[in-house]
Amino acid sequence: MHKGKGMKFVGDSRISAERKPNTSKDYSEYPGRTEAFWPNFLLKEWLAGSVFLVGFLSLTLAHPSPLEKMADPTDAAYIPLPDWYFLFLYELLKYEFASGTYIIMGILVLPGLAFGALLLAPFLDKGPGRRPHQRPVAVAMMLLALTSVIWLTYESAANVNWEQRAEANKPVPASNVEIDTEHPGYAIYENSCLSCHGGELEGTAGPSLVGIDYTPEELATIATDGIGSMPPDQFTGSDEELDQLVEFIISVNEEAK
Structure with a gap:
């Protein structure tokens, strides 16, 4: 024991006996990582997300999604379409192996296998690397899913005359004519x-x-x-x-x- 130092006792040897101020770690030795994740980086992410959310909500209020005309049960030529993010599933049901007597394949089995595979991708490829070439199984499954969705959506949208459909399904404007109910x-x-x-x-x-x-x-x-x-x-x-x-x-x- 050095002179003038005295003795210090702690309950756990892993706990430093010196008090340290509650400050962020010094990341200056790591290029590109000069701030702590909490709260500096995360606060920026929250602010950016809030700006996007407010902008998105303002856009939906200013330009609400257009509605088609009222359903006409006498119009046998009308073909209903799902929203754009379900067009790939709509297109899938046009193939013989996913329609008719095999409709269960199209509405349950194939989508279930596809989304189930994506859910299991992190467990099937447990490589430590983060680069794409180091995670071949997960990357291949994601590319296959993305390509399938884009192709099926394109095929479905290409067969629809959107201009004619929009013209035929314009929302009905409000009437400004006063109706004589006594007539x-x-x-x-x-x-x-x-x-x-x-x-x-x-x-x-x-x-x-x-x-x-x-x-x-x-x-x-x-x-x-x-x-x-x-x-x-x-x-x-x-x-x-x-x-x-x-x-x-x-x-x-x-x-x-």
């Missing part, structure tokens, strides 16, 4: 046409009746015989009621001009 033809319209053409003739499952260019005779013929995807015999009232219905639709269009 004798309104009650007839309400019973025969409202479910498809909307309470303000703006169109829902059927097209809008505001801004159309038909004569009274043509409207009467359409109401009884149908047109396009509209089936016949939608109106089954008397001739007098048909005249009142046509007169009501004409009056609404005259007001809209």
